[in-house]
Amino acid sequence: xxxxxxxxxxxxRKEGQNVTLSCEQNLxxxxxxxxxxxxxxxxxxxxxxxxxxxxxxxxxxxxxSVSRExxxxxxxxxxxxxxxPTAFYLCASRDRGRSNQPQHFGDGTxxxxx
Amino acid sequence: xxQVKQNSPSLSVQEGRISILNCDYTNSMFDYFLWYKKYPAExxxxxxxxxxxxxxxxxxxxxxxxxxxxxxLSLHIVPSQPGxxxxxxxxxxxxxxxxxxxxxxxxxxxxxx
Numbered sequence: 509x510x511x512x513x514x515x516x517x518x519x520x521r522k523e524g525q526n527v528t529l530s531c532e533q534n535l536x537x538x539x540x541x542x543x544x545x546x547x548x549x550x551x552x553x554x555x556x557x558x559x560x561x562x563x564x565x566x567x568x569x570x571x572x573s574v575s576r577e578x579x580x581x582x583x584x585x586x587x588x589x590x591x592x593p594t595a596f597y598l599c600a601s602r603d604r605g606r607s608n609q610p611q612h613f614g615d616g617t618x619x620x621x622x
Numbered sequence: 623x624x625q626v627k628q629n630s631p632s633l634s635v636q637e638g639r640i641s642i643l644n645c646d647y648t649n650s651m652f653d654y655f656l657w658y659k660k661y662p663a664e665x666x667x668x669x670x671x672x673x674x675x676x677x678x679x680x681x682x683x684x685x686x687x688x689x690x691x692x693x694x695l696s697l698h699i700v701p702s703q704p705g706x707x708x709x710x711x712x713x714x715x716x717x718x719x720x721x722x723x724x725x726x727x728x729x730x731x732x733x734x735x
Contacts, residue, residue, distance in 0.1 A: 514665075539721055549727055550628075598665050612668065615665045
């Protein structure tokens with residue numbers, strides 16, 4: 509069954525700790541994205557990647573880092589520099605090969621501070 | 623600056639009636655518009671889209687209308703069902719990238735049985 513898998517579903521971070529959120533897709537999509545959702549707000553773009561070994565900053569990249577070593581995987585690291593990391597994180601992918609294609613989302617990871 | 627706006631945080635509708643969700647945008651470069659449905663603790667699910675060359679797109683009970691001159695789009699759900707109760711996000715993408723999507727803040731729809 510094709511889709512996007514995010515893990516873990518819930519994650520807790522201690523002060524000064526880096527944590528990594530996993531995102532894997534088997535849709536053969538080139539483009540992948542990370543969004544953050546806060547209560548009462550829309551989705552805000554953190555990073556996106558259009559092809560392997562390439563990625564661009566979104567609107568709120570400070571305190572985050574990503575890698576894109578494989579087409580299927582786009583992990584997000586929330587670093588200790590991110591002072592307000594508590595949020596719901598969503599990963600998405602998209603087929604760039606055809607025009608006007610929607611993004612497909614995983615079920616998210618909820619990150620909380622201990 | 624919010625380029626895609628959903629000014630109604632919530633909407634309640636009786637089962638069987640029409641639900642109309644609205645969305646406004648400010649960037650005239652947007653040419654692809656989407657609606658997503660989201661249940662709590664899940665990711666958004668794609669519902670319906672429209673490109674700027676059209677002013678209407680239908681898919682079953684769902685119809686999206688686009689008014690480019692007003693920079694406004696709306697989602698009509700007819701007839702509304704209790705299972706439609708969810709948060710609905712509109713999103714838009716500019717023609718120059720095709721890769722960056724901008725989302726509204728969402729409207730929580732409650733369909734009352």
